[in-house]
Amino acid sequence: xxxxxxxxxxxxCALESDASGSKxxxxxxxxxxxxxxxxxxxxxxxxxxxxxxxxxxxxxxxDMPSAWLLADALRAAGIAxxxxxxxxxxxxxxxxxxxxxxxxxxxxQLPRRKRLGALAQxxxxxxxxxxxxxxxxxxxxxxxxxxxxxxxxPTRLRMKELTVQFxxxxxxxxxxxxxVTLLIGIVIAYLLGLQAEKYGAxxxxxDGVGIGVTREFAPIIVAVIVAGRSGAAFTAQLGAMxxxxxxxxxxxxxxxxxxxxxxxxxxxLMLCLPLLVFLGDVMSxxxxxxxxxxxxxxTPTNFLxxxxxxxxxxxVIVGLAKAPAFAxxxxxxxxxxxxxxxxxxxxxxxxxxxxxxxxxxxxILLDAAFAVIFQRLNI
Amino acid sequence: MDLVEVDNIVTRFGAQRVHAGxxxxxxxxxxxxxxxxxGSGKSVLLRxxxxxxxxxxGTVRVLGTDMWAAPEAEVAAVRRQIGVLFQDxxxxxxxxxxQNVAAPLREREKLPTRLLxxxxxxxxxxxxxxxxxxxxxxxxxxxxxxxxxxLARALALEPRVLFLDEPTSGLDPITARAFDTMVxxxxxxxxxxxxxxxxxxxxxxxxxxxxxVLGQGRVRADGPVQDVMxxxxxxxxxxxxxxxxxxGGEDGS
Numbered sequence: 001x002x003x004x005x006x007x008x009x010x011x012x013c014a015l016e017s018d019a020s021g022s023k024x025x026x027x028x029x030x031x032x033x034x035x036x037x038x039x040x041x042x043x044x045x046x047x048x049x050x051x052x053x054x055x056x057x058x059x060x061x062x063d064m065p066s067a068w069l070l071a072d073a074l075r076a077a078g079i080a081x082x083x084x085x086x087x088x089x090x091x092x093x094x095x096x097x098x099x100x101x102x103x104x105x106x107x108x109q110l111p112r113r114k115r116l117g118a119l120a121q122x123x124x125x126x127x128x129x130x131x132x133x134x135x136x137x138x139x140x141x142x143x144x145x146x147x148x149x150x151x152x153x154p155t156r157l158r159m160k161e162l163t164v165q166f167x168x169x170x171x172x173x174x175x176x177x178x179x180v181t182l183l184i185g186i187v188i189a190y191l192l193g194l195q196a197e198k199y200g201a202x203x204x205x206x207d208g209v210g211i212g213v214t215r216e217f218a219p220i221i222v223a224v225i226v227a228g229r230s231g232a233a234f235t236a237q238l239g240a241m242x243x244x245x246x247x248x249x250x251x252x253x254x255x256x257x258x259x260x261x262x263x264x265x266x267x268x269l270m271l272c273l274p275l276l277v278f279l280g281d282v283m284s285x286x287x288x289x290x291x292x293x294x295x296x297x298x299t300p301t302n303f304l305x306x307x308x309x310x311x312x313x314x315x316v317i318v319g320l321a322k323a324p325a326f327a328x329x330x331x332x333x334x335x336x337x338x339x340x341x342x343x344x345x346x347x348x349x350x351x352x353x354x355x356x357x358x359x360x361x362x363x364i365l366l367d368a369a370f371a372v373i374f375q376r377l378n379i
Numbered sequence: 380m381d382l383v384e385v386d387n388i389v390t391r392f393g394a395q396r397v398h399a400g401x402x403x404x405x406x407x408x409x410x411x412x413x414x415x416x417x418g419s420g421k422s423v424l425l426r427x428x429x430x431x432x433x434x435x436x437g438t439v440r441v442l443g444t445d446m447w448a449a450p451e452a453e454v455a456a457v458r459r460q461i462g463v464l465f466q467d468x469x470x471x472x473x474x475x476x477x478q479n480v481a482a483p484l485r486e487r488e489k490l491p492t493r494l495l496x497x498x499x500x501x502x503x504x505x506x507x508x509x510x511x512x513x514x515x516x517x518x519x520x521x522x523x524x525x526x527x528x529x530l531a532r533a534l535a536l537e538p539r540v541l542f543l544d545e546p547t548s549g550l551d552p553i554t555a556r557a558f559d560t561m562v563x564x565x566x567x568x569x570x571x572x573x574x575x576x577x578x579x580x581x582x583x584x585x586x587x588x589x590x591x592v593l594g595q596g597r598v599r600a601d602g603p604v605q606d607v608m609x610x611x612x613x614x615x616x617x618x619x620x621x622x623x624x625x626x627g628g629e630d631g632s
Binding site: 037 | 500514
């Protein structure tokens, strides 16, 4: 048991008056980061005044953070760093305190972070979106120009990059596209079948599935998958290249990054998306055939015969024709977001997310536009 | 007292043997530099010492704890007492400089916001950063500022041992010497032990207590700079010859 228990505040420091009436703050114990909160309250409760002298006789150790608090407290008491008087300090403690006092002489406060209000944030975001759209249009022009150059002189086309991209965006996407569209075919046939059964109109399910899948569902679903796979991949690849200054290296060789990186990606995606959509058509009809027999008593032969009668080829062509347009915009957004990404790792992640969102929105918007156009044209 | 003990470290990458039995000890309160040619495995050794990469054989003891055999909790306790400055800073890109510096404090100490801000201010001042840098994101800083911010973060918890990976690379000579002075002061005033991987010959000559030379997978030389300079090893001679060349050979031999 301690012979003379001191109040908690006195453990760290105490203000004492000596015979001559001058005040001294004696520091005690080990001033460490772990006890910072206690040291802080002790200092604040000590009642420092301008004329205080520091006594370090009882100090066991002092680290930078606690010395810093001491300096802060002295400054708050109106003692300038050069007026601080240190009595009885060991050399090491004196050095630490003097170093901290020297550091402190700028006395700069950390600026507070500014937070925007809701309206200001809305305005800022709107302007950013508008700028981004303007940038997309700009990029569209540059890409169109680069493609025109390739058309004028086909030897400029980088076949190797094109085939690599074709493999990554097309061939490698086959399993996931096949699986998803097969399931979509099953689901649509099932839902239509539930309704049609009530009216004994089982066979009409074939009409619905045929037109719906080839004209709308397969193109949209496949485009969304590709936006998530390839659009995001474009942004991540090009963004990482931009971080590593690889795109700048291409420029300094006198090459156009548009020509080397963007055109092959755009063309590869425009080539492989229609093929993937066709695969999607076939797989979803297969899915529908699969479920039609057990659920609606339509044999595969009957299904295909009915499909042959009712599904006019124009529906399939409309569906396939939309694909290159979807692909063009997915590749464009993916490439542009990658090429303009900010120069840090976080920006690549944000841009990739943004690419997927933008691409899917673009696909839906384009599809709506196509629907109106085809309706007016009576196709 | 030996705060860091590296004993007979062997590292292989496939068929390539990077370390063939590296051993040394670091006494508390000293500034020790590790030098060696490109590809001599300096950074790999550093990663093994801080417990990020498991060596194929040998032991690393930091503050008496075997970094690769001790229980998870004990290693975590050691990690709390060491600070690491990575080569490119490794600042978290989604946090501002102030948040980066505050992160270790937030995770390890329960401090009121006022004290937290005071400590961030201290570490920034210690690393020589203006308070105006506090709210910037790492991507908005120059390379030198990023290094300083990273040092401020490494210092946040008042570490007992500080590991620095090429702290002065990419800095201009003036900033680099100021950095050396700062690190030297940490050793002298606070008794922090510093282990620095470097290429910077000026750091060696100006600030370091002891140099360890790594080459061909082993420790080629170990001792005060003045001794190591005159060791008969081709790489060491070539390394210091660059310096002698620039200064017109006034440095003897």
